[in-house]
Ligand SMILES: [Zn+2]
């Protein structure tokens with residue numbers, strides 16, 4: 001766990017700061033996260049109430065491929081930023097690569113490896129075929 005950090009998209013239109021503790025990073029290889037990120041989702045998570053988004057030009061967009069999941073991205077530069085589940089709106093996943101380093105976080109597990117693409121080289125992380 002870490003805290004007191006923040007991050008931004010590639011162009012800087014969407015920035016955020018985090019007040020509360022950040023969960024360690026989980027990799028998600030599900031087909032949606034794979035396409036959203038172009039590889040796999042490596043995400044931390046924070047209480048939504050502890051996330052302050054600064055988006056003065058209203059560039060943050062949400063794409064909802066299914067009713068219970070939303071992917072947040074910058075409408076100008078396309079950076080993958082957030083994920084939020086419809087049944088868990090109190091927490092927001094943050095794509096770990098958009099956090100300003102050092103994050104103090106570590107990657108602890110891989111989810112949905114059953115949907116990983118064939119080029120993906122397996123790590124020695126604890127793996128789950130779907131989600132635990
Ligand atoms: Zn941007």
Ligand SMILES: [Zn+2]
Pocket residue numbers: 028029030031032033034041112
């Ligand atoms: Zn996923």
